[in-house]
Amino acid sequence: MSAHIFLDESKAGGYLVAAAVVLPRDLGPARTTLRGMVLRGQARLHFTKESDSRRRTLLSAMESLGARILLYDASAIRPAHEARAACLEAVVSDAADLGAHRLVLEQDDSVLTADRRLLYQQVRKAEIEDILTYEHMRPSAECLLWIPDAIAWCWSRGGAWRRRAKPMIETVRAL
Numbered sequence: 001m002s003a004h005i006f007l008d009e010s011k012a013g014g015y016l017v018a019a020a021v022v023l024p025r026d027l028g029p030a031r032t033t034l035r036g037m038v039l040r041g042q043a044r045l046h047f048t049k050e051s052d053s054r055r056r057t058l059l060s061a062m063e064s065l066g067a068r069i070l071l072y073d074a075s076a077i078r079p080a081h082e083a084r085a086a087c088l089e090a091v092v093s094d095a096a097d098l099g100a101h102r103l104v105l106e107q108d109d110s111v112l113t114a115d116r117r118l119l120y121q122q123v124r125k126a127e128i129e130d131i132l133t134y135e136h137m138r139p140s141a142e143c144l145l146w147i148p149d150a151i152a153w154c155w156s157r158g159g160a161w162r163r164r165a166k167p168m169i170e171t172v173r174a175l
Helices: 024-036 052-063 080-098 112-125 143-157 159-168
Strands: 004-010 016-022 068-073 102-106 133-137 169-174
Touching: 004 080, 004 143, 016 024, 016 080, 016 143, 024 052, 024 143, 052 143, 052 159, 068 080, 068 143, 068 159, 080 102, 080 112, 102 143, 112 133, 143 159, 143 169, 159 169
Parallel strands: 004 102, 068 169, 102 133
Antiparallel strands: 004 016, 016 068
């Protein structure tokens, strides 16, 4: 399928990773739409910093982009670094099943070395080192990271926000 996968996490109420799966034909239009949603003075969209009415507008726009969301719920796993590792292992396994070509993670310098080590091992274990590339990027450099940021926030928030995000969510895996 040659999909691209964009990852972000939420630590509110347990460890959760949201993965937005975007097909190559949708990358350009999705980026254009998302960049068009940035307000004057904003460097990027960040769901925690948006008003509720703006969040509703952003979710409606994101729903039209065709991204499929996979959620990895590791809230039962402690400590956080083990929860993150479990999520990344599951993401790589799913990336192999999807035939994904690119995996982009929101850059968090505190886990960068551990992530690279784990991804190196898991990509080879899945025998997709010639297929899947992975990299860490800042959300200001890759706007498609804004999608999993929004969905992870909604899921962690629960209630009406979770219901509003549900149409985009394909699976929720409890790890």
